[in-house]
Amino acid sequence: MDKNIILAGVGGQGILSIAFVIDNAALASGFEFKQAEVHGMAQRGGAVQSHLRYADHEIHSDLIPKGAADLVLSVEPLEVMRYWHYLRPDGWIVSSVTPYVNIPDYPEPERVLAQLATFPSCILVDGAQIAKAAGNLRAQNMVAVGAASLRLDFPEELLLTYVAALFERKGPAIVEVNQQAFRLGRIAGRFFRGLVEAGVPVPTAVELGRRLAPETLDPALAADWARVVADPELAAPILQSEEIRACDQVPVGA
Amino acid sequence: MSREILLGDEAVGLGAIHSGLSGVYAYPGTPSTEIFEFVERATKHMGGVHAFWSTNEKVAYEEALGMSWAGKRALVCMKHVGLNVAADAFMNSAVTGTNGGLVLAVADDPGMHSSQNEQDSRYFAQFALIPCLEPRNQQECYDMMFEAFDMSEELSLPVMVRLVTRIAHSRAGVETRAARDPNPLNPSRDIKKWTLLPSNARVQYKHLTEKQPELLRRSEASRFNELVLAGKRGVITCGIADNYYRENLAGGDDSVLAIRQYPVPVESIRRLVEHVEELLVLEDGYPLVETMIRGLFGLAGVRVAGRMTGELPRTGELDPDIVREALGLAPRPTAHAAADDLANRPPALCKGCPHTDSFRALNEALSSFDNPQVFSDIGCYTLAALPPLEAIHSCVAMGASIGMAAGAAHAGYTPAVAAIGDSTFSHGGITPLLSAVQQGVNLNVLVLDNDTVGMTGTQRSMSTGETLDQIILGAGVAREHLRVITPTPRNHDANVAVIREELAYDGPSVIIARRSCLEAIKKA
Numbered sequence A: 001m002d003k004n005i006i007l008a009g010v011g012g013q014g015i016l017s018i019a020f021v022i023d024n025a026a027l028a029s030g031f032e033f034k035q036a037e038v039h040g041m042a043q044r045g046g047a048v049q050s051h052l053r054y055a056d057h058e059i060h061s062d063l064i065p066k067g068a069a070d071l072v073l074s075v076e077p078l079e080v081m082r083y084w085h086y087l088r089p090d091g092w093i094v095s096s097v098t099p100y101v102n103i104p105d106y107p108e109p110e111r112v113l114a115q116l117a118t119f120p121s122c123i124l125v126d127g128a129q130i131a132k133a134a135g136n137l138r139a140q141n142m143v144a145v146g147a148a149s150l151r152l153d154f155p156e157e158l159l160l161t162y163v164a165a166l167f168e169r170k171g172p173a174i175v176e177v178n179q180q181a182f183r184l185g186r187i188a189g190r191f192f193r194g195l196v197e198a199g200v201p202v203p204t205a206v207e208l209g210r211r212l213a214p215e216t217l218d219p220a221l222a223a224d225w226a227r228v229v230a231d232p233e234l235a236a237p238i239l240q241s242e243e244i245r246a247c248d249q250v251p252v253g254a
Numbered sequence B: 001m002s003r004e005i006l007l008g009d010e011a012v013g014l015g016a017i018h019s020g021l022s023g024v025y026a027y028p029g030t031p032s033t034e035i036f037e038f039v040e041r042a043t044k045h046m047g048g049v050h051a052f053w054s055t056n057e058k059v060a061y062e063e064a065l066g067m068s069w070a071g072k073r074a075l076v077c078m079k080h081v082g083l084n085v086a087a088d089a090f091m092n093s094a095v096t097g098t099n100g101g102l103v104l105a106v107a108d109d110p111g112m113h114s115s116q117n118e119q120d121s122r123y124f125a126q127f128a129l130i131p132c133l134e135p136r137n138q139q140e141c142y143d144m145m146f147e148a149f150d151m152s153e154e155l156s157l158p159v160m161v162r163l164v165t166r167i168a169h170s171r172a173g174v175e176t177r178a179a180r181d182p183n184p185l186n187p188s189r190d191i192k193k194w195t196l197l198p199s200n201a202r203v204q205y206k207h208l209t210e211k212q213p214e215l216l217r218r219s220e221a222s223r224f225n226e227l228v229l230a231g232k233r234g235v236i237t238c239g240i241a242d243n244y245y246r247e248n249l250a251g252g253d254d255s256v257l258a259i260r261q262y263p264v265p266v267e268s269i270r271r272l273v274e275h276v277e278e279l280l281v282l283e284d285g286y287p288l289v290e291t292m293i294r295g296l297f298g299l300a301g302v303r304v305a306g307r308m309t310g311e312l313p314r315t316g317e318l319d320p321d322i323v324r325e326a327l328g329l330a331p332r333p334t335a336h337a338a339a340d341d342l343a344n345r346p347p348a349l350c351k352g353c354p355h356t357d358s359f360r361a362l363n364e365a366l367s368s369f370d371n372p373q374v375f376s377d378i379g380c381y382t383l384a385a386l387p388p389l390e391a392i393h394s395c396v397a398m399g400a401s402i403g404m405a406a407g408a409a410h411a412g413y414t415p416a417v418a419a420i421g422d423s424t425f426s427h428g429g430i431t432p433l434l435s436a437v438q439q440g441v442n443l444n445v446l447v448l449d450n451d452t453v454g455m456t457g458t459q460r461s462m463s464t465g466e467t468l469d470q471i472i473l474g475a476g477v478a479r480e481h482l483r484v485i486t487p488t489p490r491n492h493d494a495n496v497a498v499i500r501e502e503l504a505y506d507g508p509s510v511i512i513a514r515r516s517c518l519e520a521i522k523k524a
């Protein structure tokens, strides 16, 4: 078993916090791990990445070779594209779709999404909306790691332990917000995959994930939602409305 | 025994602590900063280890040498270009020799992630005739500190531990061991050894050369230099390059010599060379071993390949893919081609950073000149070279802004303006300012006093606030030409006026733009 993950985002988005959670889970699980990160000049608001590898055998290189990454885990959609050539052919993308626009030539967000949508193996969640629902916009990194936890090799509880350890100094309220962001991110990820596996096109699945109130993204209902959005007449009003409540709308068993 | 998650830098720090460290000395510089920071943090509560930032690398080195003189173990850390600053003390400390163990941890930056060059510190070790260890993983970063300190005391020589960015800033689990007690105070009374008058220095230098066979013997026997003879292709891996080799060809048929202790193990290299038909040398840095083996005229019967022959790029950091190509392996298939037209996200000054306001004012004050050039220095403010500010036009070495502005002024260039941060000023700006004032040079120095070392993560600055004013006045700058402004958007016009007045003055003047770094305020 080995797993190679490229963590990506923008300086200040908390990439190293994601690394902390996974590093510790890997160590606690008895794995070898290496995690290379960026400090100094490269950090100031620029693109930030970290190579994180864990395995049940010795790991040689601190850097992941191109074509060897199992996963690009990004807190920002454009940043996925900076590293997707590291992915092996059957590699996965897990990303927030919330753009971080701090440059004048940021491409059209729809174009970025359309590009990510070409990957069949992806999990795309709305980091900002979910983090807000969890109680703090800054928790988008924990949303991303929550969504990615579906592709990792650790029990949810173990990861949550290290989310708690990470924020312990800041008090129980902040711990709870970040754990909730993680949990909602994980649920949103499963909901998204449920839709895609039931045949919903990726852009529609992203749209639906965005429109639904995060606390109502129920993975168990993904298949039902898939049937709803497959019907253009039912889908149109939903995909155009502002936030809607899943429990009000989904025709269970339809 | 326990297993801790540590950066390579931190593993060096912890290894030093467990080796009985009594003092750590450093000036911040990426990628070495975290060594000092770790030791400072880890020893704060237990005490017993002196940990206080030094004004620059030369001072740090000399303080460490003094600790060694007193019989205790000292660690001095710096980035590669910092060793240029410390070189005087460093080179001569090999001649004096040491008393308590003295280890120099120097972090090189192949690929120049955060540096002005990618010089290879192994040359410095070779130049000074001292041993050098080059860890390939975090565990070795930790373990090698024990070896390095012991070796330093056994040989009475400083020992270099050379890191590169990729190991300095990469984490892994590290097994730790029991800590050794620090040395007792035991000052050296060996006056001739420490007093390098020519007559003593000649004797000492001879001692140093006489130690060389012992250094070589240790390298040949070292567990860090491993030779495996197999197939007819030979590969030499240095330090971290070994990982990139094994990532691609673990368990292959090559004959491999992994080198992680210097001077190079000559006998092992000879055995390898006699066994193989071709030889590839992998080193993350300059082609030191490669050029040594090839010599001026090549090696009869064996082609030596590496950075000088096109198998590897002449410059830049190694990685597993570059090494893969050099080994003649096809690239791995990937899910997607690299996106080539992606919008860049370059680093930028923080929103609201005082430097932005300082440079806006400077730009406007200089707008009446034809294409004015501003000499600058190393810190966050170097980012002002980029759009939108494009306010500075040089960045060479710590403190160079002032010296270069003075030289330009000597040549008749006006306005000669230097922009330098408060910490860089204490590091290397005081002496050139003193020089310029004594010569009455017409130059303007803008000191960006943000009360911290911003770029490397807000470490304590040595000359900020009142201390900075006193130093500048002490250097002889006239009181009326030491101006202090507060760089804010609201003060813009007033600040422009102050700068204009000083630009009009024919003589040395200093303007201090004083406002704290936002990151430092956040952390405080």
Ligand code: SF4
Binding pocket: B348, B349, B350, B352, B353, B354, B355, B380, B450, B454, B455, B517, B518, B519, B520
């Ligand atoms: S860290 Fe401080 S000095 Fe550096 S850009 Fe940010 S505010 Fe400015």
